[in-house]
Amino acid sequence: MNIDPNDNLVEVRNLTKWFPVQRGLLAQVFGGTRRFVHAVDDVSFEIRRGEVFGLAGESGSGKTTTGRAVVGLTPVTSGRVIFDGIDLTTLGGTGMRSLRRAMQVIFQDPMASLNPRMSLGRSIGYGLEIHNPEMDADARRAAVVEMLERVGLAPANYFYNKFPHQTSGGQRQRAAIARALVTQPELVLADEPIAMADVSVRALLLDLMNELKRDFNLTYLFITHDLATAKYICDRVGIMYLGMMAEVAELRELYTHPLHPYSQALLAAVPVPDPHQRRTQPMPEGEIPNPISPPTGCRFHPRCPIAGEVCAQEVPAFRELRPAHRVACHYAERFLPSGD
């Protein structure tokens, strides 16, 4: 499918999500300042219709929180999420319910979307029961059987009656994919969907997701902490660090010309499965800071090898330095290939 760079299915504008920190009893009695986890801060990006947009970054960087906000599963602190022209952040419960069908989720653990006491067939049909209540039982069963076949759970009538514990992890994830796709959504949030699977199963699931995307004209928001996996499915990638968006670009562009020192470190850290290409670059010092009181200025500055004075003082603007390639770093010009 051709992707039109001006046809945005999702627009995320200055998305911010803070979680209040649970306070101890003393703090509640004596007051004091309320503290927050800065899970997502002023993040903007868009997802084009028909593309796979990848969100990558280390644990706690805010990928899941961003993803949940995009599909309207979490109220935002500020900012806007526009889905197909509709602002989800101002939409009431009824409006949201009618959009739910169009946005489905695949989780890392397939059991998050399968009921252990229901057969796979019933679990998959359950979404249809909710979103298409007018559909009769026979039609629903037919739709589920067709979907089982599509995700490679054949013979479908055999798998229809299986319970989750009677199947392998890979088969369960296929069933979870079937459950997400049976309502014919437009956007699928896939949050680390293959992280629990074995290497051999991962390759099969990635292939399946690519195929289904093509056949059903889907758009994916694909969350992963693994940039090697992202290479096989994502069209564009956003790199998050401590609640901020560090860099967004088309995947090949980002992997060849990473402009943010954090993206550079993250890419260099990915182990290459080739003993002739062993990493020699040192890794950034220090640990990821506490998201309750993130560093001032650029949040990466305490670990950044090229940080200057301005980095501790000013939040870097998220700016376009190469075509369709945006980065939030005061010194990113240094990494522009000569000729730019």
Add this chain to the structure above:
Amino acid sequence: MVTTPGGGKDTLVQIRDLSVTYHTRLGPLSAVSGVSFDIRRGEILGLVGESGCGKSTLGRALMRMVAPPAEISQGQLLFDGEDIMAYDGEKMRDFRGRRVSMIFQDPLTSLNPVQRVDEHVVEAIQVHEPQTTIRVALNRARTLIQTLGIRANRLRDYPHQLSGGMRQRVMAGLGLVLNADLIVADEATTSLDVIVEAKLLDEFKRLRDEFNLTILLITHNIALVAQIADRIAVMYAGQMAEVGDVVTVFDDPCHPYTEGLLRSVPNVKLNEREVLYKMGGEPPNLTHPPMGCRFHPRCPMAMPICSAEEPALLPVVGDVEHLVHCWLHQPQTRGAEAQA
């Protein structure tokens, strides 16, 4: 150097015909069956294979850490030439603490939550060297923790106050402080972010280089093995499929399982392995493993003999260091596929 059956000077552990059986409700499950290989002094040996193939069971069996329902049903374990299967309970406990140390995926489960880091280190020293005073032990702890890149004031922290990467290093440190010869790291980096993982791998390499430590790196992440291991051992369904030098095996895998596995691993480098190999089928149920070679139902190269008789783990032609458990490489049938 050729590994003689008696074990050369460079051999630390000899595993001979080792089998571990779990007695389950569905009958005996042969998690490890008839496995033989050597671990050489000062090497990093990577042990890989799909989930459930017996890596952890094998790793624990090396220390005879198997409890009912599991049992070492046959085999020999020689550590520095000594038959540790003959050790009594007390000798075995002392051996475990002093000579071998294990790092698990989540060291929080093996560190005592109400004991500070220095107390762990001192206890570990005093259990095995009762004559050492607390002061000497503390000094050793301080020196060691700094070598591992953790500030000495962290010694007063409780395990939960450390980051995941620091906890892993403390565990490795506990092994080191006793001058353990062998570290068994079972998925030790699996829950870590790539940057922390990369730092821990650097640490493993440094420990090996500086202290001539021997490390058995158990992982499902084959890329890690490519990055730091000297040799690789590939398991399939409780058996050793292939063992050899890491460069040789990556460049020229002999077992069709190894070949498929390596070709299904994502590679972050652009223009390298743009398409992942999709291995069909699933590992067998180990209560009823297939006849003959256990891989034959999934093997693209299977011959009639493969489903009838089991091959032996033998050197490939021209390389005594490279062992493979496959009918394509047995003297009786070598080159058979070329004629077929």
